[in-house]
Amino acid sequence: MRVRNDLKxxxxxxxxxxxxxxxxxxNLTDVFTLNATAAxxxxxxxxxxxxxxxxxxxxxERFEVNIDTALADIGRQLDEWKGxxxxxxxx
Numbered sequence: 001m002r003v004r005n006d007l008k009x010x011x012x013x014x015x016x017x018x019x020x021x022x023x024x025x026x027n028l029t030d031v032f033t034l035n036a037t038a039a040x041x042x043x044x045x046x047x048x049x050x051x052x053x054x055x056x057x058x059x060x061e062r063f064e065v066n067i068d069t070a071l072a073d074i075g076r077q078l079d080e081w082k083g084x085x086x087x088x089x090x091x
Contacts, residue, residue, distance in 0.1 A: 001078065001087045003045050009034070018042070018086065032084060037063070038077060049090060052078065 008021045016039035018032040034042060044050070044058055056070035065073070081087050 001082070002049055002090055003042060004086060004088055007086060009039060009042050009046075011039075016042075032086065041074070041077060 006020050006022060007018045010017050010019060016034040016036065018034065020030065040062070041055065041059070044055065050058070052071060052074050055074050056067055059065060059070040059074065060067055063070075078087065
């Protein structure tokens with residue numbers, strides 16, 4: 001799984017939003033808000049393909065959380081993003 005290329009993360013004030021961008025124009029029909037931790041995770045995922053385990057280990061390095069909690073949280077977040085079609089399946 002990877003993030004959709006047409007979605008861009010933007011910071012507006014102290015909030016983070018994902019918007020669909022096409023030909024340099026933002027489609028504001030669907031705007032998705034993220035907290036700071038989810039925004040960090042999204043940015044990390046934009047850097048390439050990662051397994052859930054690799055993402056969880058990355059989260060553990062940056063936040064005070066154990067691996068089991070990180071894996072559960074990552075799984076829930078990825079499932080939510082999949083449900084909103086924010087991720088695409090690699091071939």
